[in-house]
Amino acid sequence: MSAGWAEPGCYPITEGVHRIPLQMPQDGLRAVNVYVLETDDGLVLIDGGWHRPDTYRELADALARIGRSAADIHDVFVTHIHRDHYTFAIELRRRHGCRIHLGADEADGLSAIHRLNSNVPDSSLRELRRAGASDIAQRAHAAGIAEPFEPDDWEQPDHWLRPGALAVAGLDLYAVATPGHTKGHMIFQDRDRRLVFTGDHVLPTITPSIGFELGPWDLPLDNFLRSLALLRHDDAQLMLPAHGPTGGSVGQRARELLAHHDRRFEQIAAVVGELGPCTGVAVARALTWTRRDRAFDSLDDFNQMIATCETMAHLDVLVARNVLSAKDADGVEHFERGDGWGHLAAK
Structure with a gap:
């Protein structure tokens, strides 16, 4: 900017x-x-x-x-x-x-x-x-x-x-x-x-x-x-x-913003597919951030918080669309492929 x-x-x-x-x-x-x-x-x-x-x-x-x-x-x-x-x-x-x-x-x-x-x-x-x-x-x-x-x-x-x-x-x-x-x-x-x-x-x-x-x-x-x-x-x-x-x-x-989030859904689903059952922060760490494609660990604490919360927001939508599923373990959710895996275009 x-x-x-x-x-x-x-x-x-x-x-x-x-x-x-x-x-x-x-x-x-x-x-x-x-x-x-x-x-x-x-x-x-x-x-x-x-x-x-x-x-x-x-x-x-x-x-x-x-x-x-x-x-x-x-x-x-x-x-x-x-x-x-x-x-x-x-x-x-x-x-x-x-x-x-x-x-x-x-x-x-x-x-x-x-x-x-x-x-x-x-x-x-x-x-x-x-x-x-x-x-x-x-x-x-x-x-x-x-x-x-x-x-x-x-x-x-x-x-x-x-x-x-x-x-x-x-x-x-x-x-x-x-x-x-x-x-x-x-x-x-x-x-x-x-x-x-x-x-x-x-x-x-x-x-x-x-x-x-x-x-x-x-x-x-x-x-x-x-x-x-x-x-x-x-x-x-x-x-x-x-x-x-x-x-x-x-x-x-x-x-442009709608297209960005469509790409982000695809990236996040691919990460979950590769990692298997995984936490939201594990997904966030596997992504890059900002227009400069910065690694998660290079972000300050505030922006790590924002990045993790945004990752959870994407994961929750993918669960709602049945692309992913989530299981709770002691208050921490673990995400994996859902019954609708492969149908990211479903809105």
Whole structure:
């Protein structure tokens, strides 16, 4: 991913729409794009950013370039519950009273954050243990405990969103449910200008992580693929993602991501076929990761966690399709060929 897109500033997309990259601490994604839409009543933000000590100054400096201020923001529409999208929206509301809108199916995830009262990725730890990666789970738990947690960053939104038209003066905005990356992920379409704010559902150069959220598992990859299929023929709208450069057809990128996961299913099934009964982490270690085809052991602890959870998400779909079968042994699942082996095209 080119680093140029993450440079601070306020970048025009079209008349009345601007992109502001807000920095992210110690994160390979570098920044999160928030989008500023001019309305009859002031400004709307798509996504809020990560609440850091410098985030308010970054946003204020960017808005000043178009003669506006953070006080002009009256609504923030958040694509999903992850902290790089949600937590700074809370700070903006605290300072200026803007309204926050979040997908209704994120309610369980937000409640889980309140129950845990920490940054411990509890559901991911569950999946790591199920994958036979208790060592990675122990390290992830320790890292989560050590990381500062601010309960005030996780207040309730003003409005739980459902799919459909959004009441924003002067704009033709629609919310579309795209579960997968998280259960309540939404994208927002500006139909007049043929723009789609894709959040983390469709990213231009990387594949969105799957299964990194709190709550029940519920086949997140299957949900993600169904959500991608909704967009696969949408070649008319311009893609405005939360991470990475803007532009390109959202339909084309959706097709590329669907093809990527089809290849990944084939790779994972081949690994299980070669290894015989094996754990999820054994499969993850046999694969390569990122666009650079890095070995699993070369990844840091966080990305080993993500890689293992994504492998489990693929394995679970293959079990649901009867391509593989799974047997539990003391809380660890072992995967092997299923009755439907050889029929990977079955959806």
